Amino acid sequence: MDQEPSAKDLTVTNAEAYQELSQADLGGKANQMSSGARTTYVTSFLGKHLPTNRLKTDTDLSAKFESVDCSRRRKKKRGKSKAGVGARTKVKAKLDWKLECGKKTSYSTYLPLKEMWTKYIEELIQFSSSPNLNLPAAAQKMMKADLHGCPLSVRKSKCPSYIGVSGIVIQETRNMFVLVTPCNEIKSIPKANSIFTIVLHDYVFTIHGNQFIVKPGDRAAKKFKTKPSLDL
Amino acid sequence: MASSPPFILEISSFSDEKSRHYAKVMDHYFNNGITLILPEDTSAPQSVTDCFADQLSYKLTQLPVYRLLEAPFVNGFVKKGAVHLISCDTKLDVHDCAAVTPAGCLVLHLTKDTYQELGLEAVPQTLAQKQADIYQVNIDLKADHFHPGKRGYDKAMRCLKDRLGLKFDFLISWVPHDSEVCSSSVGVYFTDLCDKVESYELTKKSRVLTSVACPRIVAEEPEGIEEGCHFQKVFEWMGAVACDISLVSEETDDDNYVSSFSCPVPRVNCPRCCVYQVKGFIPPDVILKVLKALRAHKSAHPSSVPASLTVVGFSDAPVVQKNIPHDFYLSGTNVYSFVLYPDERYWLYTASVA
Numbered sequence: 257m258d259q260e261p262s263a264k265d266l267t268v269t270n271a272e273a274y275q276e277l278s279q280a281d282l283g284g285k286a287n288q289m290s291s292g293a294r295t296t297y298v299t300s301f302l303g304k305h306l307p308t309n310r311l312k313t314d315t316d317l318s319a320k321f322e323s324v325d326c327s328r329r330r331k332k333k334r335g336k337s338k339a340g341v342g343a344r345t346k347v348k349a350k351l352d353w354k355l356e357c358g359k360k361t362s363y364s365t366y367l368p369l370k371e372m373w374t375k376y377i378e379e380l381i382q383f384s385s386s387p388n389l390n391l392p393a394a395a396q397k398m399m400k401a402d403l404h405g406c407p408l409s410v411r412k413s414k415c416p417s418y419i420g421v422s423g424i425v426i427q428e429t430r431n432m433f434v435l436v437t438p439c440n441e442i443k444s445i446p447k448a449n450s451i452f453t454i455v456l457h458d459y460v461f462t463i464h465g466n467q468f469i470v471k472p473g474d475r476a477a478k479k480f481k482t483k484p485s486l487d488l
Numbered sequence: 489m490a491s492s493p494p495f496i497l498e499i500s501s502f503s504d505e506k507s508r509h510y511a512k513v514m515d516h517y518f519n520n521g522i523t524l525i526l527p528e529d530t531s532a533p534q535s536v537t538d539c540f541a542d543q544l545s546y547k548l549t550q551l552p553v554y555r556l557l558e559a560p561f562v563n564g565f566v567k568k569g570a571v572h573l574i575s576c577d578t579k580l581d582v583h584d585c586a587a588v589t590p591a592g593c594l595v596l597h598l599t600k601d602t603y604q605e606l607g608l609e610a611v612p613q614t615l616a617q618k619q620a621d622i623y624q625v626n627i628d629l630k631a632d633h634f635h636p637g638k639r640g641y642d643k644a645m646r647c648l649k650d651r652l653g654l655k656f657d658f659l660i661s662w663v664p665h666d667s668e669v670c671s672s673s674v675g676v677y678f679t680d681l682c683d684k685v686e687s688y689e690l691t692k693k694s695r696v697l698t699s700v701a702c703p704r705i706v707a708e709e710p711e712g713i714e715e716g717c718h719f720q721k722v723f724e725w726m727g728a729v730a731c732d733i734s735l736v737s738e739e740t741d742d743d744n745y746v747s748s749f750s751c752p753v754p755r756v757n758c759p760r761c762c763v764y765q766v767k768g769f770i771p772p773d774v775i776l777k778v779l780k781a782l783r784a785h786k787s788a789h790p791s792s793v794p795a796s797l798t799v800v801g802f803s804d805a806p807v808v809q810k811n812i813p814h815d816f817y818l819s820g821t822n823v824y825s826f827v828l829y830p831d832e833r834y835w836l837y838t839a840s841v842a
Binding site for chain 2: 412
C-alpha cells in the first residue's frame with residue numbers, strides 16, 4: 257500500500273484526526289524513513305486512528321480470497337451444434353411431435369383428408385364439365401394445387417427402395433413428401449431423383465420431383481419453366 | 489468399348505489331378521457353339537456325334553420373369569439338377585438380359601431405365617457397367633429364406649409381376665438330378681405358362697478340307713521354336729479355319745484380294761482335315777462328354793497334328809463364368825479353346841476374366 261493515497265483517503269474520512277498533525281511534519285518524516293520503517297509507522301498510525309472493526313490482522317484469513325481458476329477461461333456451453341441438425345432431423349422431430357399429438361397414426365385417420373382433397377381438386381380442375389379435359393391447363397392448376405391429402409405413389413427413383421411406395425401426403429416440405437402408407441407407416445420420400453404419379457379419374461399426373469423442389473407455399477406463385485431433359 | 493483382355497495359355501494334362509479343365513468347362517454355363525478341328529479325319533467320330541443325341545433344349549417365347557420365382561419351378565427344377573436358362577435375341581449393351589445359372593442364381597442385367605423403375609437392389613457395379621449405365625440384380629433362388637411369405641420373396645415377386653411385367657424369350661435346358669427323369673419335363677412345365685414352347689434344335693455342320701497346311705506344334709514349346717509355331721499364331725489359324733477363311737498358300741503364290749492370311753511356319757501338310765461345328769444351346773455337361781470322347785478318339789488315332797475344340801459362349805450372356813459379369817469385350821471373354829495331344833496333354837487358351 258502506498259502512503260500517499262492512503263493519507264489522502266484518511267484526509268477525507270478522518271479529517272478530525274488530521275487536525276493534530278502538521279502537513280510539513282508528516283511529509284518530512286515519511287520522506288526520511290526507509291521502506292521497512294515506513295510500513296511499521298503506517299501500521300501504528302492506522303492502529304491509532306482507525307476504528308477497531310476496520311483493523312485486520314494478517315492471521316485472519318476469513319476475508320482473504322484468491323481465484324484458483326484462470327479467470328479468462330470460460331465454460332463451453334454444451335448444446336447442439338447447428339451443423340449437426342439437418343433439415344431431415346428437424347422435420348422428423350417436428351413430425352414426431354405432431355404425430356404424438358394424434359396418438360396413433362393410422363391410414364384410416366387420413367382417409368377423410370383424402371376425400372376432402374379429391375373434392376378440392378375436382379372443383380379446381382373440373383373433371384365433369386367437359387368430356388375432353390384441357391390437359392395443359394389442368395397440369396398448370398395441378399402444379400399450383402395444395403397436395404396435402406393427395407394419394408401419391410413413387411414410380412421411378414434412383415434409389416430402388418423408394419420405388420413403389422404409395423400413400424397419402426400428410427406433409428410437404430421443400431425437399432420432401434411425407435406419406436402415410438396403407439400399412440400405417442410414415443415414409444419420407446425426397447423429391448429429388450424421383451418421379452411421382454397421381455391417378456385421378458382415368459388421368460395420370462406425373463410429377464418430376466427434380467423440378468418440384470420448391471416450398472409448398474411458394475409453389476403457387478412460382479412460374480414453372482419447361483425443361484428439356486427429364487432424366488433422373 | 490474396352491480394350492481386349494490379356495490371354496492365358498495353360499499347359500497341363502488330363503491325367504493330372506490338379507487339371508482345371510473340368511472346372512473351366514463346368515463354370516462356363518452358357519455355350520452357343522463348338523468347333524472341332526480334327527486333322528487326318530474325314531468325319532467326326534461316332535462317339536462325338538452321339539453326345540448331342542439326347543440333348544433337349546427349348547425355346548420359350550415371351551415368358552414373364554416372375555414365373556421363374558414360382559415355387560413349383562424352384563423346387564422342381566432349380567433345386568434338383570441344373571437349370572441353364574438364358575434370354576435370347578437380345579443385345580447385351582442396349583437391352584435387358586436375364587439368366588438362371590445352374591447354381592440357382594437369377595441374374596438380371598438391366599439398363600438404367602428399367603432398373604430405376606423395377607425397385608430391386610443391384611449388386612455393386614463394375615467399372616465397365618458404370619460406364620455403360622448397366623445394373624446387375626442377383627436373386628439367389630436356392631436360398632433358404634427365399635420362399636413365399638417372406639419379405640424378400642414377396643417384394644421380388646411384386647416388382648417383377650405387377651410393376652413392369654418383364655418378359656423375355658428364353659432358351660432353357662435342364663440336366664436332371666436323376667437319370668430316370670427325362671429332361672423334357674421342363675418343356676412340358678412351361679407349356680401353359682408362356683406363349684409358345686418349341687424345341688430348340690442344334691445345327692450341325694461338317695466340312696472336309698483336303699490338302700491343307702497345318703502349323704506344326706510342339707507341346708512343350710508354346711513360345712515358338714524352329715520346329716513349332718507360337719501359340720498365338722496357332723489359335724489365330726484355328727479361328728481362320730473355323731470361319732472358313734480362304735488361306736493363302738505360299739507355294740502357289742496366290743495373290744488373294746480378300747485375305748492375305750496364311751498358315752504360320754513351320755507347317756505340315758495334312759491330306760484331310762475335318763471341321764465339325766455345332767451351334768445351339770449346349771449345356772456344359774455335353775461339352776464334357778465331347779471332350780471325353782475326343783480324348784479317347786485321339787489316343788486311339790494318334791496323328792502329328794493335335795485336334796482342337798473351341799467353345800464359344802453367347803454374346804448376350806450376362807455372366808461368363810460363375811457370377812462374373814460379362815463386360816462385352818471385342819475379342820470376347822467367353823471363349824475357350826482346347827488343343828488335345830495324343831498323350832493326354834492339352835493346351836487351354838482363354839481370355840482372362842477378373
